Amino acid sequence: MRIGTQITYSGGFADTVAEVADLERAGLDIAFMAEAYSFDAVSQLGFLAAKTTTLQLASGIFQIYTRTPSLMAMTAAGLDFVSDGRFVLGIGASGPQVIEGFHGVPYDAPLGRTRELVDICRQVWRREKVQYDGKYYQIPLPPEKGTGLGKPLKLINHPVRERIPIVIAALGPKNVALTAEIAEGWQPIFFHPERANDVWGESLAKGKAKRDPALGELQIYAGPALAIGDDVDHMLEWIKPHLALYIGGMGARGKNFYNDLACRYGYEAEAKAIQDLYLDGKKQEAAAAVPDELVRAISLIGPEGYVRERVAAFREAGATTLTVTAMAPDTAGRVAQIEKLRAIVDA
Numbered sequence: 001m002r003i004g005t006q007i008t009y010s011g012g013f014a015d016t017v018a019e020v021a022d023l024e025r026a027g028l029d030i031a032f033m034a035e036a037y038s039f040d041a042v043s044q045l046g047f048l049a050a051k052t053t054t055l056q057l058a059s060g061i062f063q064i065y066t067r068t069p070s071l072m073a074m075t076a077a078g079l080d081f082v083s084d085g086r087f088v089l090g091i092g093a094s095g096p097q098v099i100e101g102f103h104g105v106p107y108d109a110p111l112g113r114t115r116e117l118v119d120i121c122r123q124v125w126r127r128e129k130v131q132y133d134g135k136y137y138q139i140p141l142p143p144e145k146g147t148g149l150g151k152p153l154k155l156i157n158h159p160v161r162e163r164i165p166i167v168i169a170a171l172g173p174k175n176v177a178l179t180a181e182i183a184e185g186w187q188p189i190f191f192h193p194e195r196a197n198d199v200w201g202e203s204l205a206k207g208k209a210k211r212d213p214a215l216g217e218l219q220i221y222a223g224p225a226l227a228i229g230d231d232v233d234h235m236l237e238w239i240k241p242h243l244a245l246y247i248g249g250m251g252a253r254g255k256n257f258y259n260d261l262a263c264r265y266g267y268e269a270e271a272k273a274i275q276d277l278y279l280d281g282k283k284q285e286a287a288a289a290v291p292d293e294l295v296r297a298i299s300l301i302g303p304e305g306y307v308r309e310r311v312a313a314f315r316e317a318g319a320t321t322l323t324v325t326a327m328a329p330d331t332a333g334r335v336a337q338i339e340k341l342r343a344i345v346d347a
């Protein structure tokens with residue numbers, strides 16, 4: 001089992017870079033850089049590539065609508081080049097609030113677009129002349145849709161690898177099935193080891209039945225919060241505002257993927273209450289309504305023996321990487337948490 005983390009830079013990017021180097025020495029295997037609607041992740045991943053040596057660096061995530069498939073492939077190949085083959089392409093659909101609200105493009109056909117984008121990326125990395133006649137992407141652009149001057153081209157440079165690993169963030173049944181079919185890795189959010197199979201097992205099985213053996217086993221990147229210690233239970237409360245934001249505020253009623261997930265985990269009444277409170281502007285009350293049981297289940301917060309048991313549960317549920325958020329006030333504390341988890345995972 002590997003250990004990863006989601007990089008945040010709210011305290012300043014220079015400090016973050018120094019901390020990532022410390023975490024690398026502490027045994028961190030992979031770091032994900034988010035993009036969302038903040039600074040672009042590419043420039044920061046390139047900078048991190050120059051400041052690290054063994055750590056895998058991943059986009060977490062690039063939204064499939066914000067770059068053309070060819071640009072997505074070029075970007076991944078460029079990051080793989082500057083990192084000497086350490087890049088992992090994390091992609092996802094995001095949601096209509098960001099895609100339509102910030103980027104101004106339609107949020108349509110996430111399944112079809114994801115499949116076609118992955119096909120095109122791999123074509124680019126193989127340095128084939130890119131020719132693709134899909135439902136959503138046609139390359140070169142047909143004459144009737146443009147000037148008629150487009151011609152098939154291939155990537156000028158030779159990529160470090162012709163198969164850069166792709167990790168897809170997916171939640172819905174069809175999205176998860178697609179991910180299990182075409183991607184090297186799957187990044188679920190709020191992974192509940194005891195209920196993951198009930199929610200996603202059928203979808204994973206359907207996708208794996210169509211999976212190319214050359215992709216290898218599907219890697220699963222779970223994302224628990226981490227705090228190992230005898231007096232850390234109070235940190236469970238720190239997770240609740242984040243959960244309330246997603247379950248309550250990431251989308252409208254009936255159009256919130258994270259609320260749907262909480263319902264599928266068996267928290268229908270709680271999910272409705274959280275959403276009602278959050279959309280009414282009562283964010284603190286929404287956070288207070290998040291069940292302790294749910295927070296504990298998706299986190300690694302507690303004494304060492306308890307965390308050891310939870311790591312075993314995540315492993316049993318299929319997680320191959322724990323992309324943790326270390327709950328500590330400073331770099332030294334976060335490094336110590338990663339070292340403790342490293343010892344547990346390797347035992």
